[in-house]
Amino acid sequence: MSYFEEKNIRNIVNKFHEGLIFVDREGKVQFINHIGEKITGWTENLAKGKAIVDVFRIFNEKTNIQYVNLTNDILNTDIPYEITNPIILRSRNHQEKDLICRFSLLQDKNSTITGYLIYFTDITEKKKFEREFQNALRLNSLGKLSSGIAHDFNNVLTTILGNISLAKLDVSEEEEIFSLLTEAELGIEKARIMTQQLLSFSNDGVSAKETIDIAHILQEFVSFTLSGSNVTCEYLIADDLWNIEVDKTQINQVIHNVVINAVQAMPIGGTINIEAHNVQIPSENSFNVPEGNFIRIVIQDHGIGIDPVDLPHLFDPFYQSNLTGKGMGLTVVHDIIVQHGGFISIDSELDVGTTVIFYLPAVESKVAAPLKEHATSSPHSGKVLIMDDEDVIRRVLGKMLKQLGYLPTAVANGDDAIQIYQENMAKGTPFSAVILDLTIRGGMGGEETVKRLLQIDPKLKAIASSGYSTDKIMTNFSDFGFSGTLIKPYKVKELEDTLADLFDAFST
Template identity: 25%
Template sequence: MQLIKNSSIKYKLILAIMSTVVVSLLLVGSAVIVSERYLSKKSMTEQLMTVSRILADRSTAALSFDDQKAATEILSALDQTSTVILACIYDRSQSLFARYAGDRLQICPEIPQTDGHQFLDRYFELYQSVILEGDLIGTVYLRATLRELDKRLISFIILVMSIVLLAGIVSYLMANKQQATISKPILELADIARQISARSDYSVRAPRGADDEMGALNRAFNNMLEQIRKREVARDTANQALEEKENNLAITLDSIADAVITTDAEGCITRMNPVAEQLTGWSFEDARGNTLKTIFQIIHATTHKPIENPIQKVMATGETVYLSNHTTLISRDGTEYQIADSAAPIRNEDSRVIGMVLVFNDITEQYQLRQAAAKNERDMTAVMDNTPAVIHIKDTDGRFVFINQRFETLFHVKHEDIIGQTPQDVFPENIADEMQRDDIKVLDAAHALESEELIPHDDGLHSYFSIKFPLFDEQDHVYAICCISTDVTERKKQEEQLRRSQKMDALGKLTGGVAHDYNNILGIVLGYAEQLSEYLSGDPRLEKYVNDIHHAALRGARLTKKLLAFSRNKSPDAEVLDINALLSEQQFMLEKTLTARIKLVFDLEDDLWPVYLDAGDLEDSIINISINAMHAMQGAGELTIRTRNERLNELDARQLNMAAGNYVLISITDTGCGMDETTRDKIFDPFYSTKGDEGTGLGLSQVFGFIERSGGVIKVYTEPGQGSRFNLYFPYSHHSVTAVQMPTKGAVLNLQGSETLLVVDDEQAMAELACEILTARGYRVFAANDGEQALAVLRKENIDLIISDVIMPNLDGYQLASRVQQLYPHIKIQMTSGFADSRHSSMKDHTLHQNMLYKPYTSKKLLEHVRNLLDKDRVKTDLIGRTILVVDDEEDFQELFRLSLERLGCRTTLSGNGEEAIAFYRQSLESNEPFDAVILDLNFPGGISGQEIADAIRVMDPHARIIVASGHTEGPEMTSYQDYGFSGALEKNFVQETLKQVLEQVLSPD
C-alpha cells in the first residue's frame, strides 16, 4: 500500500482502470464457473439416477430367483459407463448379492442405506431401492468418480483466467493512452514545484493551460510564487544586516576570557561562547533551546547540595545576582569546576526583561590551593592533637604560641590559658630553667637538637626524649622553636628488663653448659660409689670413705640442679598446684626461718585458682624473698603473704606490661627499710647484692628466672623507709588438681631383669658404669658410643630397650630415637641427659621428654626407670579376671569402659540405670560371685541418682568397692570422695593407664 501511495498520479490512474476491468471480469468468470459446476453435478445426478432405476428394474428377476450370475451380468453393462467405478446389489436381507468394480480397490458398504445420493470429496454415491409389487426385495448402490467434473471445472477456470489476462492487457494499453489527458498538467505542475523547492528559484512560472480547473490552479500557483519572491528579497536584506550584527557579537563574545551564556525569558539557551562550551561540556548546537538548568548544573563545593539556579532570581527581581565562592559546576562529562559567576537581566527598549546573561570563570586552581592549605592545616592539627607525643611551639621570647591536646591532658592546662605564658609559669623552676637552656642552645645552633628531660606527672617524674628545632620565616629568620617530646619511661623500663633477661640468658647458657659436663662427672662418681658400697660391707672404715664420696657427689648434684634452675634449663617438674595448700605446708618452716622477731601473717583467698608451676621452684622463690625481707627488717617486723584471684582487663594488664587474662597473685609485703629506685632496678641482676660478702647475688636472679620461665610476671613496689612489696603473677591453669590421690608407697619394685638392653653414651665411663649396674641385675647389656654404632648393634641383636644420652656426636639421642621408632617400633627408649636444653620442649615424642632420666642418677633410679618402662603396658595379674560393674546412662561411655577394662583382662557387666544396677549386684551376691568393683556415674536423668545407687549397694554389701566417675572434676564427690563413702574417683576424660592405676589402688589389699 505504501508503494501505491507514493506512486505518481499517472500510475495511479492506470492501476485504477485496470483494477476495475480485471475485478469485473473475475466476478463474471467466477459466476460462470459456479453455475457450470452446479449444472454438471445436476446432470450427473440425473444420469446416474436413470442408470440406477434401470438396474433396479432389470435385477428384480435375478433377486426374485436368487440368480447372482444374472445380477452380475446386469451390472457388467456398466463397463460402457466411464464414471461408475463401483456398483453393488443387496438382497432383501441387506446382504451383498452382486458386485461390479471398475476399480479393484473399491469396496462395497457393509449395509445399504435408504434411497438417496450425496457428493463426497472425490466420489458421488447413490442408493436405489428395488421394488416388486410394492415389496422391497433389494437395494442398488452406485459409486461414481468426480474426475470428469473436476477436469471440466479446471478447463473453465483456465478459460476464464485467459480471458481476464487478455482483458487486463487491453485495459492497460487503453488506460495508458487515456490517462495522459488528466495527469500531464498535474505532473508538469508538480515538476515545477520540485524545481522551485530544490533551487529556491521563485522566477519560474507554470504554463497558463486551459480554462478548466487545472488552468485556474496554474494561475493561482504563479501568483503565489510572485508574492514569495518579494518576501524573500526583503528577508535577505534583513538577514544580511542581522548576520552582520551577529558576527560582530560573536567575535566580541569569543574574545572574552570568561564564559558567557545568554537565555531568553523562559531560561532557554540562546548563545554560548567557546569558554562556556568548554566548561559546561555542551556545544552551542546541542545546548541551543535547552534550559539553563539542564546545562548549568551547580552544587555547593562543601555540602554537594544543589544550588538554586540564578535565572529564577534574575527573572523575578530583575537584579544582578552573584554566586558564592563555594560554587561547583558539574560539566556534561562529570568534570567539576570551581567557578565565580554573576547573572544580569537582558532588557528590551521597553525595559522589559527578555532574557539573562550569565558570566562565570574557572577558579578551580585557586580554590584547590585554598582547600589544600586549609586541609593541610586541619591535618597537621589532627596529627599533632592525636599523636602520643607532647608538642608545643614557643616564640623566641620563650612564650607558648601552640600546644597540642596531649600537652593539655598531661599537664592539666587549657590552650587559651597557656598561650603567652612561659615555662616558668607552668613547670617547677628547675625544670623550666632546663627547658630555657635547651631553647637557647637551639636558637644558637639554628638546627635541631635532641635531649632527655624529666617532666613531672601525676604519678611522678617521667623521662621524655625531646627534639627541638627552629622554625624559619620567608627571610630565613628564626621566629619560633618547636619541641616534640616522647614519653620513653616505659621503653626504658622494657629495655632494662630486656637487658636483664639477656644477661640472665647468657649467664644461664654458661652455667648450663658447665652443669651438663659436671653431671656426667658426678654420675660416674656417684655410680661407682654405689657399686663399691656393695663390695665393702665388711670394712667400716672403707664404707665410711665410700659414704663420704657418695654424699659429696649428692651435694654436687644439688649444686648442679641449682645451676640448671638458674640457667632456666631445669628439668620440667611443673604440675597443677594449689598455692594455698603449698603455703600452708611451708608455714612452719617459714616461721622457723624468719625467727621469732618476724611475725608471719597469711592472708589467703578462699577458692584460689590452680596454677601450673614447679612446686620446688615456687618454694625456693618464696623462701628467697622472705629471707631478703627478714634481712631488711631491723628488730621486730612483719611479713605478710597474700593470695588473690586477679582478672586483668586490657587497661590493667597494659599498665603491668602483661597480657590480659586471669592470674593468681602472691603478694609478699615486709615492713623493712625499703629500697631506692637505683637499688630496685638492679636487684634481679646476677651477682648484685646489698649484703657485701655475705650474699651471692643469685637469689633474686633465680626468682626472676623461675617466674619468667613459668610465664608469670614479678613487680616490685618500694620506697625508702616504707618497706617493700613483691607481687608475683602466675597464669591461671584450666586444669584442676587430680581428684585421685595415688598411694606414694606400695610393693617394693623388683629391679631384677633378663631382657636385652643397649646403652648409648659418648661418655665412655658413664656407658661402662650403666652396663655394670644393669649386668649386675641380670640384664644382657650392649654398649655404643654414638647413634651410628647403636644402629649397627640393632641390626645384629634383638634389643628390648635402649638407654640413650641426648647430646652425642654424629647422631644425637633425639635423632637416634626417631630412627628407632621408624625402624624398630617395638623397642622401648629411655632418654638420659645432664643438661635439659631447649630441644627437650620441641621433641615430637612428648612421652620421651616426660620420662627423661636426668644425670647424675643413682643405681636405683636407673633400675627403676628401666624396670617401669619394660613393665609398662603389661597387665598385672591381680586385675586379670576381676569382675567390674559399670553403671552409666551414656552408651558411648559404657563402650569405652568395656573396651578399656577388657584390655586390662577384666570381665565387665554394663548397666544403664540404677534399678538394673542394683538388681545385677544382688544377683552377684546370691551367686556367691560378688563384683570386685563398681564404676558409678553420678547423674541419671529421670531416675535415682548415683549416690542413691551407691547407698543401696552398700546396704547389701558394706564392703563394696565403688569408684565414682564424673566429668564434674571440681565437685565435692570427686575432690573428697572418701567423705561420700567412695573408694576412689575417676575423671571421665581418663586414659587406660589412669583407669588401671585407680583399679589397682581400689583393689589392693588394705
C-alpha cells in the same frame, strides 16, 4: 604584636601534631600551642613570660644535665641549632618524656632576630616500643644461650651426682663420709634448680604438668631451700587446700627463688611467714583473669624491703639495683606463674619487709598415686645400650648399670647405636633396653635413633635421656617411641627405678 597573637596564625599552629613554643630574645616564653601544653604540662597563660628553661626543662639523657643556656646557644649561632644527644623533658606534672626537637630563629622584615621557635615531638611511646622490642630480641638470644649452657651444665652435674651416689652405696650411713656425700648431693640438687631457671628462658618445649598437693610441696621445698640458713618459717595453710595442675619442677623453682630472695633480705636471720588458702575469683575482677577457683599463696619476709623506685622493674631481667640484684630469679617466677594461668604481685616497704602473693588455678582432679618403691638391689638384669656423646657420662652411667646388675655397652652416636643393636640381634644376644641421649653434637640424636631402632625391633624398650626437662620428647615420650625418661642429672636410685618401671610395664 607577635605573629602568634594573630588569630589565623594561632588557629593554624594549634592544629600542628608537634609541640611549638615561641621564645623572645630575652629567653621568655611568648606562646605555646595546644600540643606543647599537653607535652610540657604548662598552659599558655601560666607559661607566658616565664624563662624557657623553667617551662621547657630538657636534660641530656645520658648525663642528666639540664640544658640551661638554650637562648644564648640558639641566638649566638648562624646555623640551625640542634641537640644530637637523646633528650628527656621533665614536665610540670613531674613526668619524664623522650623528645626530639628542632630550633629555628625568627626575624622581622628588617632581618632583625626577634626570638626563636622550638618544635618538639613526644617519642616516649615509640622509644618504649623500641626498648621492648630490643629486650625481646635479647631475651630470645638469652634463651638460646641459656639453653645450651644448661645442657652442658647438666652433663657435668650428671657425672658428679652419679659418682657421688655410687660412692654412697659403699659407705655406712653411720660414717661421717656418708653425711658429707649427702651434703654434696643437696648442693647438686640446688644446682639442678639453677639449670632449670636457665631453661625457663628457652621456649623449646612444653611443660609436663601433673596434679599435686601444693600444701605438701610447699612445706617440703621451703624446708629444703632453708636448709643451712639462719632463717625459719611459720606456716598458715588451709586444711582443705585444693590441688593444682602444674609442672612440679617449675613450681619448685618459683618457691625456691622467692624463698632465696627472702633469706637474702634477712642477713641476720628471722622468720618467713607462708600462707596458702583457697579463693574464688568472680567473673568481674581486677586481675584480668577468667573466673574460677585459685590457690592464693603468700610468702612474707621481714627484711630490708625494696625501694619503691625498683618495684615496677622487679620482673625485668635487664634491670639492676642494689636491692633487686643482678639475677633473673623474679623474671623466672613471673614467667612460670603466667604460663600456668596465674598471676603475681609484690608489695614491699623499706626496713619492714616484702610480701609476694601469687595465685594458681585449682583443679578438682586427685593427686596421682606415688610410684611404687623398688628393692634396693635391682631384680632385673640384662644388657643395656648407652648412647651419649659425653665420654664421662658413658663411663659413670656404665658404672651405675654394673652396680645394678646390668651389662652396659656404650656408644657415642646414633649410627654406632644402630649398628651394634643390629649386630647383637643377629647374634641372638639382644639388648634388654637402650638409654638414648636426645642431643648428640655433630651426630644423630635420640629422636631419630629411636625411629630407626623401632624399624629394626618393634619391641624396643627405649629410655630418653636429657637435661632439657621441658623438651617435647621428655614431656610426651610415648608419642616418639620411647618407654620412659631420665632427666639429667640423676642418681643410681633414679636410674634403678626408671629401669624397674620399664621392665615391670612390659611384663604386665
